[in-house]
Amino acid sequence: MVKSSPIYPFRKPPEPGVPQQIADGVYWLRMPLPFRLDHINLWLLEESDGWTIVDTGLATEDTTELWLKLSSIVSAKKPVKRLIATHMHPDHIGLAAWLCRHSGAEFWMSRSEYMHCRILLADSNREAPEEAISFYRAAGFNDEQLRYYRAKFGSFGSMVRGMPASYHRLQHGDSFIIGGRRWQLVMGEGHSPEHACLHCPELDLFIAGDQLLPTISSNVSVWPMEPAGNPLQAWIDSCHGLKALLPEKTLVLPSHGLPFTGAQPRLQALIDGHERDLDRVVQHCDEPKRVIDLFPLLFKAPIGNSMLVLATGESYAHLHYLMARGKIAMQTDNTGVNWYQRA
Structure with a gap:
C-alpha cells in the first residue's frame, strides 16, 4: 500500500484576513469558521490590472469584517x-453575492454547482419534504432523529448571504490567463456535483478546494435530492484522474490544512482508505444491516445529532457503490426501512 507523506513548505498559516504570498502573484488567505474545522483557505491571484479571488468564506460577521479591512488594501489601486x-x-460561497456587489467582480462557477446552490437556497423557506423524511427513515432514523432533521432542514440559507443573480460558466478543460499565466480548469466529482479545481503548470500550483486535502478525507454523501446516486464512484474516479494529471512536485493549495506537495501518494492513500472501508462494510453485512448500523465501522467517534446527516450520507455512499458492483443487496421492510446484506 502506498502511504501518504505530504511535505509542507509553509508550516505557519497566515493570520485571519492577512494575505501571505506563496508564489509569484499568488497569495494565501485564511478565514475563520465557527466549527470543529475552524478555518478555510482562500486564494488571491494578482494581475497587472486587478485581482481574482478564489472562494469567500462563510457568511458571518467576523468574515465580513475581515473582508472589509482587506478590500481597502487589496482594491485600493486595482479592482x-x-x-x-x-x-x-x-x-x-457564503459571501459570494455580497463580495460581488461590494467589489463589482464577475462571478465564475460551474453550472451544476451554481444551480444546486440556488435550489438549496430556495429550500431555506420550505419544510422538509416527505421524500427526504422517507430517505432518512429508510436509513434507520428514529422519531427523535427525524424531528431533529425536520428542525434543521433549510439551514443552508443561514450560512449563505444570497447568490449572484448571474454567473460565468466554468467547464472542465477551460483555460484562461491570470497574471500572464495560463490556468486550466479541472473538474472533480463526489464531494460536490461539479467541483472546480485550478491548475497552473507554469507555477506548478493546483488550487484543490475540497477535492484534495492533506490530512482529512472530504465527505462523500448521497442526499435525498438524488437518493440512488453513486458519488463514491465519482470520487474515486476523480482521485485516479488527478493522480494521472499532477506531478509529484506540484504544490497543492487545499481549502483546509496546509499547502503541500506529494499529491500522488496522498491520492492513493485516499483511494486505499475507501477501499478498506468498503471491504469492512461487505464483511459486516453477512447479516442484514441498516445504514445507521455502519456508523461504528466508518467513523472513529460516536455520531451525535450534529453529524448524523453527514454520517448517513457517507454510509449510503459506500452501500450504493457496493450495490452497483453486485456485492451488496437491499430489501425494504414494511415500515420503509432498508436492510443491506452481502450478496
Whole structure:
C-alpha cells in the first residue's frame, strides 16, 4: 500500500484576513469558521490590472469584517475582476453575492454547482419534504432523529448571504490567463456535483478546494435530492484522474490544512482508505444491516445529532457503490426501512 507523506513548505498559516504570498502573484488567505474545522483557505491571484479571488468564506460577521479591512488594501489601486467559486458549500460561497456587489467582480462557477446552490437556497423557506423524511427513515432514523432533521432542514440559507443573480460558466478543460499565466480548469466529482479545481503548470500550483486535502478525507454523501446516486464512484474516479494529471512536485493549495506537495501518494492513500472501508462494510453485512448500523465501522467517534446527516450520507455512499458492483443487496421492510446484506 502506498502511504501518504505530504511535505509542507509553509508550516505557519497566515493570520485571519492577512494575505501571505506563496508564489509569484499568488497569495494565501485564511478565514475563520465557527466549527470543529475552524478555518478555510482562500486564494488571491494578482494581475497587472486587478485581482481574482478564489472562494469567500462563510457568511458571518467576523468574515465580513475581515473582508472589509482587506478590500481597502487589496482594491485600493486595482479592482477585483472576478470571484471564482470552487463549489457550492457555504464556507466556499457564503459571501459570494455580497463580495460581488461590494467589489463589482464577475462571478465564475460551474453550472451544476451554481444551480444546486440556488435550489438549496430556495429550500431555506420550505419544510422538509416527505421524500427526504422517507430517505432518512429508510436509513434507520428514529422519531427523535427525524424531528431533529425536520428542525434543521433549510439551514443552508443561514450560512449563505444570497447568490449572484448571474454567473460565468466554468467547464472542465477551460483555460484562461491570470497574471500572464495560463490556468486550466479541472473538474472533480463526489464531494460536490461539479467541483472546480485550478491548475497552473507554469507555477506548478493546483488550487484543490475540497477535492484534495492533506490530512482529512472530504465527505462523500448521497442526499435525498438524488437518493440512488453513486458519488463514491465519482470520487474515486476523480482521485485516479488527478493522480494521472499532477506531478509529484506540484504544490497543492487545499481549502483546509496546509499547502503541500506529494499529491500522488496522498491520492492513493485516499483511494486505499475507501477501499478498506468498503471491504469492512461487505464483511459486516453477512447479516442484514441498516445504514445507521455502519456508523461504528466508518467513523472513529460516536455520531451525535450534529453529524448524523453527514454520517448517513457517507454510509449510503459506500452501500450504493457496493450495490452497483453486485456485492451488496437491499430489501425494504414494511415500515420503509432498508436492510443491506452481502450478496
